[in-house]
Amino acid sequence: MAIRYTLLTTSNGANAEMPAAAAIQYAGGTNVPGGDIDEFIFTFSGTKGVGLEPVGDFANAISNLRLTLNGQTFFNFQAGYNNPATGQASQLGYLLNSMGPGRSVEVASSTTATSAFLRVPCGRRAPSSVGRLEYSISYAALAQTMVAAGAQFQIWARYNDNYQTSVTVGQGTTLTASATQQQVVIPLPAGVPGTLAGVQIMSDNIQDTDITSVSVLSQSEYSLTQNFWRMLNGDMNSGVEFSEATVSAAQVVTDGVPISLQKSQLCPGTLFIPTYGLTLNGDIRILLTMAVARTMQFLPVITAPAGARSKDVQSQTQAVKTNVATSVLDASDSLV
Secondary structure (H helix, E strand, O other), X not given: OOEEEEEEEEEEHHHOOOOOOOOEEEEEEEEEEXXXXXXXXXXXXXXXXXXXXXXOOHHHHEEEEEEEEOOEEEXXXXXXXXXXXXXXXXHHHHHHHXXXXXXXXXXXXXXXXXXXXXXEEEEEEEEEXXXXXXXXXXXXXXXXXXXXXXXXXXXXXXXXXXXXXXXXXXXXXXEEEOOOEEEEEEOOOOOOOXXXXXXXXEEOOOOHHHEEEEEEOOOOOOOEEHHHHHHHOOHHHOOEEEOOHHHHHHHHHXXXXXXXXXXXXXXXXXEEEEXXXXXXXXXXXXXXXXXXXXXXXXXXXXXXXXXXXXOOOXXXXXOOOOOXXXXXXXXXXXXX
């Protein structure tokens, strides 16, 4: 029942894998010691430049995050939009905190200094010899680069032999939605065990009034408004937390001490729909009503008990019986 933290990779200064003045992608891999991995922790440190971007939480700068452990992709996030200049919660931070508070946090005491943390749930065992983590992270362009002296990027693994669930954030389903009601069919990842904990719906625009209502057909034949869903998922109870640089700095000047994260009732253009462990027997169907046409994305979050085996996607029903001794005899002239 031990907790253990292991540093997997780090980059610093001019080599730090941090956002820059132009959109940039980093891809890498690192060996992972064997054991039960509860989560991977990403740390980001540096100094903001002109425009103090990202103004909202740091994850506003992250447009894509993909993680693969031992050949299995378990986290595949693609942002609907990135808006580093806006002081709002990010879609990535909102997703992580919807899976447990404190998964996307940062120090809220400065407009310029950044110290942010992302805790990505995993719940998988690395081989006793050595495992392999492959990662890809993409950033949107900022007003000024954060790749400079003092910048640092790290990935840590948290080992916990008492973890209870594995988590898979699957490939999102993209829909070009029209300004009307439409049915959305969300295919689920093949061969992944478990049940559906929730679906994150993301617009490609920060405008929050574009989504009119959503109906998850497994829960109700009636359409529920955004506010209704935010009441159900806890957002309305000031459940969305994030760091907003200018607000934090103003209160630090007044009080002389760091303050808490900002609280909000929403992440603009984004909804997390809890599905209460819906079984994976078929595709998920949603009725979506839009006020304007947008490109929408639907991201499934699947959980399974620790150690659950992957489902067999296909199986063969005919055996191919091979016998080299018989083949040699049949090919010879001895039976003639």
